[in-house]
Amino acid sequence: MAGHSKWANIQHRKGRQDEKRGKIWTRIIREITVAARQGGPDIKDNPRLRLAVEKAKAANMPADRIKYNIDKASGNLDGISYEEIRYEGYGIGGAAVMIDTMTDNRVRTVAEVRHAFSKYGGNMGTDGSVAFQFKHCGQLIFAPGSSEDKIMEVALEAGADDVVTDEDGAIEVLTPPTEFEAVQAALEAAGFKPEMAEVTMRAENTISLSGDDAARMQKLLDVIEDLDDVQAVYHNAAIEV
Known part of the structure; x- marks a missing residue:
């Protein structure tokens, strides 16, 4: 986005x-x-x-x-043992999609993910097919109107990699995953509370989708996110909402 x-x-x-x-x-x-x-x-x-x-x-x-x-x-009590698996694929207009799952049955999970892609206009990819389009990083996003200069000063001093102001005025602070907590703590101590803060897979480039394509892409993402075994979905579609 x-x-x-x-x-x-x-x-x-x-x-x-x-x-x-x-x-x-x-x-x-x-x-x-x-x-x-x-x-x-x-x-x-x-x-x-x-x-x-x-x-x-x-x-x-x-x-x-x-x-x-x-x-x-x-406590090592008896219970379900989960396995972490990442799937990759393509959505509407060739948008890249990565899906992190946690499952006790990989056969069920891959079948559900593949079905969602095929039914709603996407295609399942192979390992590595889209991963290169994403960067593993910490991401903190501040509302439009926040002080870019002050956020930049605090963030870079605390170990952030970059501070980006988007066209709509939202401010993104990007960090190495290992520095995410320190940067977030420094910013909050300075009075800046992010609207969103997470360690994520951030798309390096985006594909703009509008109209019917945007609606179809959102439907595909909604269906995938609703699968029981899905933990997180990353994509590079800039969807007009």
């Missing part, structure tokens, strides 16, 4: 997330489970778990439920 449509896309995405609060909790619990099993239950020593807990808090998940899922995962 870039240019004039970025801010509108962010607001649309937040609205969609509010509508799907229950599904978001399920995805976050999955992420907490895997992070705690892989890196241990101490959030001070486990950056991935720390980010998952922050997501849980942002989604208004109760603290006791967060603790329960960390304890359950780190």
